[in-house]
Amino acid sequence: MSHPAHAMPDRPVHVSGPPAPGGGPRVLDRREGPYGEVVLRERGEHFEIIANGCFLMDTSDGRSERLLVDAALAELAEPGEPGEPGEPGGAKGPHGVAHRVLIGGLGVGFSLVRAVEESRWGQITVVEREAAVIDWHRAGPLSAVSGAALADPRTEIVAADLVAYVREGAGPRRFDALCLDIDNGPEWTVTEDNGGLYSPAGLAACRKRLTPGGVLAVWSAQPSSAFEQALRNAGFTGVRTEEIPVVRGVPDVVHLARKGA
Template identity: 80%
Template sequence: MAPVSPSYETHPAAGPQEAPRILDRRQGPYGEVVLRARGGTPAVYEIIANGCFLMDTSDGRSERLLIDAALSELPPGRTRPAVLIGGLGVGFSLVRAAEEPRWGRIAVVEREAAVIDWHRTGPLSAVSAAALADPRTEILHTDLVAYLRDGAGQDAFDALCLDIDNGPDWTVTEDNGSLYSPTGLAACRDRLTPGGVLAVWSAQPSPAFEQALRNAGFSGVRTEEIPVVRGVPDVVHLARKGA
């Protein structure tokens, strides 16, 4: 089982907060997922998976950076690049991609039916309704690790923007750990077009993951940081597939 982060009331980036209100709680094939809200109008929404705080709608800078940095890393002159976003979450990455007219296809892989429902017909539609209605957007209800692993001969993308864990060293479920293994990184590389970009969100820097990316044949490996209120910065790990 993955490590369990503190609840939001004691989350290191948050400080003291009022008790959150539970809006929905579901048991699925990967464990329990919970949607919570705190505050008034607009409320701040939080997603908890198996007791592990994943994300909320209070900021979103690092989720937006995930998309922007991947686009900036692409080779010059690439038109209408296709992006695969791993994890719908609270929708910030999808919204950022849909706001950018340079992107072509925007595919989002999300394994939790509850999260998709919260966006389509629930409270998170306030965040993502316009992005979901964008004709470039496609929601794929499946497990990202399996989607990448079983994708031989299927669609390739110019960018993979992955945000399904608290980072390579802090996964939500044990199965997710294989995504950051040599086999998982090879599957990511195989799903990228020549010169394509892999961007991975993390709640903390991981020098070991940077080395794993180099060992997997990626070039241009680097890390961009986003400061947070307390604690170590959020980061986006970036790497390119050879041309």
């Protein structure tokens, strides 16, 4: 397994039994939910999340998750609109504007923590479908990573399936940035249903949820020229891919695209 938190293994990593005599991972919690099995493991000083036998992420690095949020904010070159009347606000950035960001997937919490560190994010909505993951952050081992970020008044945790939320559940709400990290990439989804997020209809729904000039940022364990073209076909502009070098194998990437003003 490479150091970056989402580095793609050579093959899916399956949950093991008791730790090996040499010091293998230790299972802290294992749950069956509507989307299959999720497992929290401890390996040395770090935690790992496994979904349906497939390694998702761990706490060994976090560069990928931080870049996902940083790159989206950097793309928002022009000040966005403040929050809608009645919506929660937060600290203002240098332009007096509080950007609204939707983070798809709580994961190990690095993206949320990074967003909270930046005052220009005035509203931070995290959509996570696995109740177990939310529990691990609120009252479990991962609270050591995200406890302060969860307590930030700008943070909102929504327990929902991201695909459904983007298409239907968000109502009239729109965001200045969508930072999506629920799979190992558009071409390696955790569950089959997630594929709908990267389909023409799913990308159209993402575009609809963005404010004019808003940014879509999608994490992936490998580059995808096909996904870049899908973004262009969906009407996004400024499509580009930013790489995060890894110890071995292909780099992690963040796909970036903008909604026209």
